[in-house]
Amino acid sequence: MTTTVTVLNGVDTIGGNVVAFETQTARVIMDFGINFAPAESQPDDLLSNGVLPALPDLFTDIAGDKQTAIFISHLHLDHMGALKYLTKLTPVYMTMASATLYAELIRQGLELAPNAQVQVIAPNKDVQIGDLTVRAFATDHDIMGAVMFEVTDGQHRFVHSGDVRYDGWHPERVTAWTQYLHEHRPDLFFVEGTEFSFDDDTSRQRRTEATVLTDFTNAMASDDLVVINPYERNVERLMNLSAAARQANRELVWDERFAGILRAMGVSNEIMLGQDVTVADIQQQPGRYVLQNHFDNLHLLDAFDTFSYLHMNGEPLGDYDPRYADLTAYLAQRGVALQLAGASGHATPDDLLRIAVEVDAKMTLPWHSFHPEREAEALRQIGIETYLPKKGETFTFE
Ligand SMILES: [Zn+2]
Known part of the structure; x- marks a missing residue:
């Protein structure tokens, strides 16, 4: 059995990260954000200029040939803003808290995604999409209902960290999933790197x-x-x-x-x-x-x-x-x-390194950052096997 992992967007931006996991018959996509699109944008324009991920069957009338589901780690625009451009009914999995918030935002006219068929995924319970299994783990980010995702094909294990921090109110959630992953050694660990984006300002105190x-x-x-x-x-x-x-x-x-x-x-x-x-x-x-x-x-x-x-x-x-x-x-x-008087939802660079060490994946891939190469360098310096993914790149697992 062959599984491919394709990095579709968001390799050197904060958000808009989209990765697709595919077998012969199934396709799992996560997340589904967008960085910036002018109002009144048409899906096919956004598709051709690369603002939307290269998934033509989801944004045009081209037919798809695989069972497809989208997974949303949390309800920030940079992780779900592309849902409104879906042109055909597509299952979209998110946690109960995210789904409740999403329904209210739609009710208030703040969100609109007529083709997103929202389904609830509970943390620690598997969801089967064809021959791929997806599990969500509760995490800590500055929004309720945030999770990270693990995707397995029975032989290989892939992880999308979502957005995460270690100094919020729920560090134990992060510890729980990093420990779990440590025991299972993922093949690929996509880890966010937001706080590597900014030039060091030592006078700026970390706010929580x-x-x-x-x-x-x-x-x-x-x-x-x-x-x-x-x-x-x-x-x-x-x-x-x-x-x-x-x-x-x-x-x-x-x-x-x-x-x-x-x-x-x-x-x-x-x-x-x-x-x-x-x-x-x-x-x-x-x-x-x-x-x-x-x-x-x-x-x-x-x-x-x-x-x-x-x-x-x-x-x-x-x-x-x-x-x-x-x-x-x-x-x-x-x-x-x-x-x-705010606080960041993203882990400090030190905490990101700590997370990567605790997970101990076979390969760690930094993204969701303006400077993922800085995170890659820092990870390599502490002996973590690291790869900087490119937009459109596909990894194949036999
Ligand atoms: Zn984000």
């Missing part, structure tokens, strides 16, 4: 979910209104922020989008602006509240004389986004400091 909460609690010690800008898909952080606010005798007030997501994810008793609390209520007692603010509603903040502003990985995420300049200009004009 714990520092996010500490900064938040410190900000709430004043009598001012605290405004936060988190990312709506990091639901676990939203829940923790809510609990921390309650501890500080404040009420965290969410906009409709965030309140809807929290409700869908099973969190009750969250407070929604306009429904449970009004702007006037907050104006009267600013020290009793925390206000979540999305960039789209930035000018809602005109209603408040003063406030502190904690940017917690919401939009706009960084200065590569033109809206970031608008945000900084607005805050400067209001005399409010922009406090960067």
Whole structure:
């Protein structure tokens, strides 16, 4: 039996990583993200210029000849943004938390993928796609329901790390899957390398979910209104922020989008602006509240004389986004400091090396990085068998 592994996209970018595992009759694809596509893009254009992975039968009316399924490690755009371009009904596996969040994002009009047939994959339970077996393992990333995937053909074992960090709230999950893999020695281990992308800035202290909460609690010690800008898909952080606010005798007030997501994810008793609390209520007692603010509603903040502003990985995420300049200009004009109070979902370079050592694959392939060659070099220096994959490259296993 022959199994091929083809690297379709995302070898030197953060996200958009797509790899296909194929036998004579079955095909498993993971993940299914996209880096950047202008609005109104047509699938065939994106296919011909290589923005979409080279899987013509999924994006045109060309017929496919294999049983195919897509697996999504987590619900960040760079891992699932290509789903909306599917032109025919295709099974798409994700965890229950991802599926619930996805359904809510679709309900709110924030996502749309009419041809994605969502199926739930539970961690540690095998899913059979023809003669390929896929197993998901719970991991730690800055989104709920994140997993990594193992694919086996009965003889060979391949692993896609997904996005991972070792200093979030669930390091034991990472330890569990690295130990499992250590016992099974994968043939190929595709490992993310996001944090190898950036030039070393030793003055920049590593921030974690714990520092996010500490900064938040410190900000709430004043009598001012605290405004936060988190990312709506990091639901676990939203829940923790809510609990921390309650501890500080404040009420965290969410906009409709965030309140809807929290409700869908099973969190009750969250407070929604306009429904449970009004702007006037907050104006009267600013020290009793925390206000979540999305960039789209930035000018809602005109209603408040003063406030502190904690940017917690919401939009706009960084200065590569033109809206970031608008945000900084607005805050400067209001005399409010922009406090960067987020945390990364990605492991430090040291932790990535540690993960690779613990997994001890026969071959480790760094990707999901602007500088995968740096990760490759660091891995080789510690004696890890490493290969830098190229876009379109196929590995064959007999
Ligand atoms: Zn990613």
